Amino acid sequence: MRFMGAAGVALRHFRQSAYTRYGAGFPGICKFLYYSLFRVNTFIVFSCGRGETSKPDMPVELRIVRGDHHQLGLVxxxxxxxxxxxxxxxxxxxxxxxxxxxxxPAYVHWIFPPGKASRFLELGPGCAEVNYMLTLPDYRGRHLCSLILACTIHELMAENVQRIYCVVHDANIASIKAVQRSGFQEMQRVRSIGPFNFRIKVDAA
Structure with missing residues (x-):
């Protein structure tokens, strides 16, 4: 049932996801399918530990909402x-x-704790993964990803999370720069063939 629910959500928002990642129209959909289903892809695993970043000043136009599902439903x-x-x-x-x-709405990412099914990582105790990071096209160039990631790191570390991970496609230069600006450092690289890959174990050390 959970798989069917996930598939239903993916299909309902397929066109919008293809547009935000690869551009509008048929070329964007073709590129989305190619990267998702057929291409050999390389992903970079980044990590950040305690004391490796600080909370930045936020622009007055930006408001960050965390975990408020009523607000999310309204949006x-x-x-x-x-x-x-x-x-x-x-x-x-x-x-x-x-x-x-x-x-x-301009940006979103999700926090995966240990025990949640992550595509690439098997999280150990004291870890968290930032996943499904997305800045909507109209708001790119404002460093929203790096700003909100830095805020996320600050809050999770205050909650006794010891190490935070994220995984980025090696062709996604904008996201790579954003995670590095926020304090993450490259740990290793993993490969996938379309949707297929091995998961790696990570810990808080």
Missing amino acids: RGRYALPGEFYCDLSHNVHDYFMGLWNEF
Whole structure:
């Protein structure tokens, strides 16, 4: 049942997800399918530990919402959003950070704790993974990803999370720069063939 629910969410938001990642129209959909189903892809595993970053000053236009599902429901009811805004339904995770720019949805990512099914990582105690990071096209260039990631690191470390991970495709240069600006460092690289890959164990050390 959970798989069917995840598949349903993915199909409902397929076109919007393809657009936000690879551009509009048929070329964007073809590229989305190629990277998702057929290409040999390389992903970079990044990690960040205690004392490796600090909380930045935020622009006045940016408001960060964490874990408020009433607010998330309001946003989803008002705007056509890609699947990254629905990970509570598709992946059964519930802690998220959403960036509102002048009260319009601009950015989202989700926090996977140990025990939650992650595509690439098997998280040990004291770890968390930031997953499904997405800045909507109209709000790119404002460093929202790095700002909200730095805020996330600060909050999770205050909650006694000892090490935080994220995984980024090696062709996603903007996201690589964003996670590095926020304090993450490259740990290793993993490969996938379309949707197939091995998971690696990570810990808080």
